[in-house]
Amino acid sequence: MALSSEALHKVYYTMTTIRQFEERMIKEFMAGNIPGFVHTYDGQEAVGVGICTHLTDEDIIGSTHRGHGHCIAKGCDIEAMILEIMGKQGGLCNGKGGSMHIADFDRGMLGANAIVGGGPPLCNGAALSAKTLGTKNIAVSFSGDGSSNQGTVMEALNLAGVLDLPHIFIFENNHLAEGTGDEYAVSGDIANRVASFDIPAVKVDGLDFFAVYDAMEKAVEHTRSGKGPYAIEADVIRFDGHFIGDPQAYRGEGELDDLRANKDCLKIFRKRVTSEGLMTDDELDMLDAQAGDAIEQGVQRGLAAPQPAVEELYTDVHVSY
Template identity: 60%
Template sequence: MQMSRETLRTAYRQMRTIRAFEDAVNRAFSSGEIPGFVHLYSGQEACAVGVCMHLDDHDYIGSTHRGHGHCIAKGCDIDGMMMEIFGKAGGLCGGKGGSMHIADIERGMLGANAIVGGSPPLAVGAALTAKTLGTDRVAVAFTGDGGSNQGTMFEAMNMAVVLKLPVIFVVENNGYAEGTGVDYAIGSRDIASRAAGFGMPAEHIDGLDFFAVYAAMAEALARARGGSGPSFIESRCVRHHGHYCGDPQGYRSKEELQAARANGDPLLHFRARVGASALLEATELDTIDAEVEQQIAAAVVRAREAADPSPSALLTDVYLSY
């Protein structure tokens, strides 16, 4: 699948933005500036960007507790995200949701979700809405390998097939459900084969390869928009950090962690691919790196200086009257 130089630059900028954002959040959390828990997306950037570059604001995604990358790839405002994570009034959810509950309905971002396996039913509901109203919108459910064991996932997949809904299930298999390895927790050792059992197209892809993700998503999207129903993508990737910031990761050796960052980096894979093919110059990518670092640094400063939520806001946004 051929892409223009501008599309490639956009893809790299999105991936680099996610990485820089997560690095900045990691530093701020480690210094005690961010309340609550933080789960970093570093190492999985190619999946979020390869999927979401095909979508627009009218399409939906459901996310996980590790949702910053999905938010950025779907177009959520960087400043609003950073303020939300810092717990500030200017955050996308008024500073009330924090890292694990960022949502932006105007962008089709149905929310990060602290419930393991929580996004598939939400995405199926959004897809049912799209089919009922006769729109060409689609929904994407991002889930981790741990979430793939949940009954919510199985029920959502079955309903999607039965009703032939425009939904795409994307499982980001990073090898660990918190600290439990895939080889132990997945009886079949093959997550995608479960989806095939429900009667939908399912495939495995290299989640470190942006181009593989992009191509797989293009096929799944064509089926969804064309009325052919759901698809399933198992994206095998590498988690660069622990389950959460501060996780000692006693279940991973130092050698594994070093290899994960050296050999399992989608940004390095992308740079090598476009460089070898003379699609983009290294200097172009370096310029993007510098611009993104400035953008994220400025977002951190604004978040630090932003106002805290007013106590009077405590009881707002609790109920919605239809």
């Protein structure tokens, strides 16, 4: 399906927002303004945006420890995310979750997850709820190549297949897990593994937004129509280490420079839309600037905001129904 000019603008704005957001979070972390560990998503923007462009606020996503990009792609508020990551009042979880535990139920963001492979079982629950209630809503779980080896993921695939759940499994294969290559740690293609559960599965170029978008369009049509689960393995790269501060000793000499020059999904998108006359460089530059301004505003608000009061330690512990 062809995207309108307005849709293309939104897609690129979201992608460049994720990129600039992550670059700024690295700076703020290094400046001591962010507590805990932070795992960045830059390099993988085409996947998160290509997937979430098809979703509504009523659709549920489950993320990973590398969840900032998924949050932004799902529509979470940028300033509230920055406040959360900085551990400040007014954050999406009032500053008590931090980078790896951002959630926003109003946007269908079930939560980032510090447990590798923790998202798919949770999304099975959301998918089962949608099926039981008879809605057309779907659940989408994001996982990496490392989590594809987890028993929780295998069990989630099996249960989704057995119950014909409206659950789309997304595997972002950046080939590194934490720092171990998939050629060493993962036997065969992830998509082929999923197919063994009798679940339709495809493998796409995760650097190409349009390839991801088209694959997700077919997945959503399949799943919303009640045909059960689906899976997409996206072949991607990440620009930064497993976490901010990771020395990346597992990288080859000049590898990162080559990736940034030749495998940048934003550059690939820009080249495609400008060469086809869909967008101009001036339009893209304007969106870059707008995203940067929004992030700067959020950072300044985050730096000035107070931390949660000590008394807040005892709130949000239990859910009242």
